[in-house]
Amino acid sequence: MRKVIAYVNLTLDGHLAGPAGELDWMLPDPELNIALSDELRGRVDTILxxxxxxxGIEQNFRAQAxxxxxxxxxxxxxxWMISTPQVVFSRSLTEVAAPHRLTGDLAGTVAELKALPGKDMVLFGGVSVVQEFVGAGLVDEYWIKLYPTAIGAGQPMFTERRTELRLVDSKAWESGILTLRYAPK
Known part of the structure; x- marks a missing residue:
């Protein structure tokens, strides 16, 4: 069965973004990004x-490509980001261009996708979608880039319920960023 991998950037104090969505605390680490992106591309075939x-994918990555x-x-x-099929979870969008798919049904769509043949799926965000996936217990693996910065206030990843995790892997990078992989207990 396919897995949902939540790939997130997180502050030391547990925030995905600042109170107004600020991401200025993220440090560049090209070596880390290349290593993780290569592994991710080999493992997943769908972006959630x-x-x-x-x-943001359409605007930023299309220009970079x-x-x-x-x-x-x-x-x-x-x-890869612009050509990989996306499942976009939204209650306000009315359409997305092929090969992407639009839905508002989180649990039903994830159950359907997990039952299909294929590689794993990666959940990139934004904040509210990550919080919904985490709160509904739909994440099978957490790939966390933990930045050595605390911002004091912001938008947390875990909001709705206690979540027990087990450490699968960890690595410290020269930039001070830790990559952590967890799975639910």
Missing amino acids: TGRNFHH TDPASPAELADFAT
């Missing part, structure tokens, strides 16, 4: 996302 992140000044690794990843 919310409306805002879907629009076609910009001749983009480093080759970034252009390759950007091309």
